[in-house]
Amino acid sequence: MDRVRRILWSVASMLGLLVIWWVGSVAFPAVLPGVGAVVEELGVILTTPGAYGHMWYYHVWKTAEMIFVSLVVCLAVGTVVGVALGTSDWLETATSPWVYGWLAFPSLVVVFLVGVWFGFTPLAGYIGVPIVVTPFVVLNMWEGARNLDRNLEEMSGFFGASRYQTFMEVIIPQLVPFLFTSVRSALSIGWKITLLVEALLLTRGVGFMFKRSFDNYQLTAMMAWLVVFMVFLFIVEYGVIVPLHNYMTDWRPEIEGVQPTE
Amino acid sequence: MSRSQRSADATDSDDATLELRDIVKYYGKPGQGRVLVLDEIDLDVEPGSFVSLLGPSGCGKTTLMNVVAGLVEPTSGTMRRGGRDVTPDDLSSGYVFQEPRLLEWRTVAENIEFALQARDVPESEWDERIEKYLDMVGLLSDADNYPSRLSGGMKQRVAIARALAIEPEMLLMDEPFSSLDEITAGDLREELLEIWREEDMTVLFVTHDINEAVFLSDYIYMMNEVGEMFARRDVDIERPRHYDDPAVAERETELYTEFHEQVVS
Ligand SMILES: Nc1ncnc2c1ncn2[C@@H]1O[C@H](COP(=O)(O)OP(=O)(O)OP(=O)(O)O)[C@@H](O)[C@H]1O
Numbered sequence: 472m473d474r475v476r477r478i479l480w481s482v483a484s485m486l487g488l489l490v491i492w493w494v495g496s497v498a499f500p501a502v503l504p505g506v507g508a509v510v511e512e513l514g515v516i517l518t519t520p521g522a523y524g525h526m527w528y529y530h531v532w533k534t535a536e537m538i539f540v541s542l543v544v545c546l547a548v549g550t551v552v553g554v555a556l557g558t559s560d561w562l563e564t565a566t567s568p569w570v571y572g573w574l575a576f577p578s579l580v581v582v583f584l585v586g587v588w589f590g591f592t593p594l595a596g597y598i599g600v601p602i603v604v605t606p607f608v609v610l611n612m613w614e615g616a617r618n619l620d621r622n623l624e625e626m627s628g629f630f631g632a633s634r635y636q637t638f639m640e641v642i643i644p645q646l647v648p649f650l651f652t653s654v655r656s657a658l659s660i661g662w663k664i665t666l667l668v669e670a671l672l673l674t675r676g677v678g679f680m681f682k683r684s685f686d687n688y689q690l691t692a693m694m695a696w697l698v699v700f701m702v703f704l705f706i707v708e709y710g711v712i713v714p715l716h717n718y719m720t721d722w723r724p725e726i727e728g729v730q731p732t733e
Numbered sequence: 734m735s736r737s738q739r740s741a742d743a744t745d746s747d748d749a750t751l752e753l754r755d756i757v758k759y760y761g762k763p764g765q766g767r768v769l770v771l772d773e774i775d776l777d778v779e780p781g782s783f784v785s786l787l788g789p790s791g792c793g794k795t796t797l798m799n800v801v802a803g804l805v806e807p808t809s810g811t812m813r814r815g816g817r818d819v820t821p822d823d824l825s826s827g828y829v830f831q832e833p834r835l836l837e838w839r840t841v842a843e844n845i846e847f848a849l850q851a852r853d854v855p856e857s858e859w860d861e862r863i864e865k866y867l868d869m870v871g872l873l874s875d876a877d878n879y880p881s882r883l884s885g886g887m888k889q890r891v892a893i894a895r896a897l898a899i900e901p902e903m904l905l906m907d908e909p910f911s912s913l914d915e916i917t918a919g920d921l922r923e924e925l926l927e928i929w930r931e932e933d934m935t936v937l938f939v940t941h942d943i944n945e946a947v948f949l950s951d952y953i954y955m956m957n958e959v960g961e962m963f964a965r966r967d968v969d970i971e972r973p974r975h976y977d978d979p980a981v982a983e984r985e986t987e988l989y990t991e992f993h994e995q996v997v998s
């Protein structure tokens with residue numbers, strides 16, 4: 472598929488979504504606000520300050536800040552713990568039940584607990600979100616470390632590579648795909664928890680705005696904020712994740728139609 | 734001190750035969766206690782010769798090769814050259830593994846660079862060496878390609894170029910062609926002999942293919958499945974050899990008979 476075709480298909484599917492929305496709002500006006508009303512509300516949200524005198528971008532920014540700071544913390548901690556688990560047998564035996572327990576721990580309870588411990592402050596979020604997300608990164612990097620190719624390490628050792636050279640040029644590149652998957656899952660779980668924290672504990676951020684609309688039974692405002700949030704997610708996806716993916720997989724050229732010749 | 738420096742100190746005895754004596758290796762296997770993999774192996778590698786190690790799958794060929802390479806510590810045994818004990822670090826060797834073992838995320842040229850850097854070869858020599866050895870294996874035009882774009886035979890050639898690029902005195906090759914089709918393997922064998930002749934190297938070559946061993950070697954060591962080295966046989970056939978040379982076929986049949994008496998019974 473060439474570029475133009477691809478773009479046309481994307482536009483078509485977006486239009487399809489709008490059509491479904493419109494049909495739905497005509498059929499069930501009580502539960503689904505119309506496209507026009509939401510666009511109008513969007514105009515209001517984007518031009519006038521809302522609760523506590525903050526503009527819409529303040530809330531989006533605060534949400535983004537919490538997601539990305541948490542992401543960095545999760546990736547750092549998760550990578551270290553995961554690689555340690557994947558390369559040390561005794562550590563794996565001793566602590567794997569902990570990791571599974573951690574994974575199974577209800578995120579809602581984590582949010583309540585950090586609320587009790589740290590109060591209704593952003594700090595609660597900055598601690599709560601990484602607590603929920605980190606085990607997913609651990610799981611990923613653990614798997615990655617278990618899959619490290621011992622043969623390549625042996626080759627590296629035979630040729631006399633230093634620990635540093637081996638780590639940078641042999642180990643890290645093998646973990647890159649797992650690191651990428653980690654970013655992916657950390658981000659998708661991370662924003663859900665961030666919204667939860669904002670809705671339950673804070674008075675700022677997109678999650679808080681959802682909750683406010685809910686409290687006031689403003690379905691149209693909620694939809695409008697959803698649009699803002701989805702646009703934000705798209706920008707993250709196509710502005711950060713896709714370029715990152717392309718950059719990381721540079722060394723794995725697509726093998727479209729290229730036949731090795733002997 | 735790096736490997737290359739250490740090997741430089743040992744040059745005085747480099748033209749002597751490398752002698753392995755009574756090499757024993759046990760592996761601990763879960764539930765089986767200790768398993769004997771190498772049973773008092775003696776092996777002589779004469780400088781400049783092409784030596785093959787022939788044996789059935791699982792008999793310990795790779796293990797023995799790894800002992801020479803320093804990747805496996807033998808349970809007991811000695812390695813001597815010119816009347817002196819030597820360690821694998823004293824030998825200047827290059828290794829072509831059973832699998833290519835290339836870094837998929839680096840280009841062909843960068844894979845060779847990896848080995849040159851690891852062996853502390855001065856950076857000023859890298860380009861020249863990369864060019865020389867890629868040219869030697871016929872892959873110069875693929876220097877900037879990634880391994881995932883190469884066929885199995887080409888990957889194995891890169892592995893050979895990588896081992897040659899550190900300019901070893903001895904080339905260790907562990908069934909380098911066994912995963913290739915016969916036509917590709919045949920071409921590579923001829924190329925290998927060409928390089929061996931030009932570079933004045935010693936080659937220690939592992940194989941389970943008698944025909945391959947006869948075609949390539951000056952002499953052949955034969956191992957059985959319990960890890961014993963039961964014979965050393967010369968191949969006195971003039972070079973260059975041809976696959977369809979009746980002398981090759983004849984020697985192959987003789988060794989085949991002997992091999993099967995030892996290994997199958
Ligand atoms: N690290 C190890 N730990 C335990 N056992 C091992 C180890 N490496 C090899 N072995 C065992 O030692 C024996 C010899 O292995 P080796 O790889 O040397 O055989 P090989 O002759 O190279 O076989 P092939 O032709 O299939 O490559 C095998 O039974 C193998 O299972």
Ligand SMILES: [Mg+2]
Nearest residue numbers: 794795831907
């Ligand atoms: Mg082997």
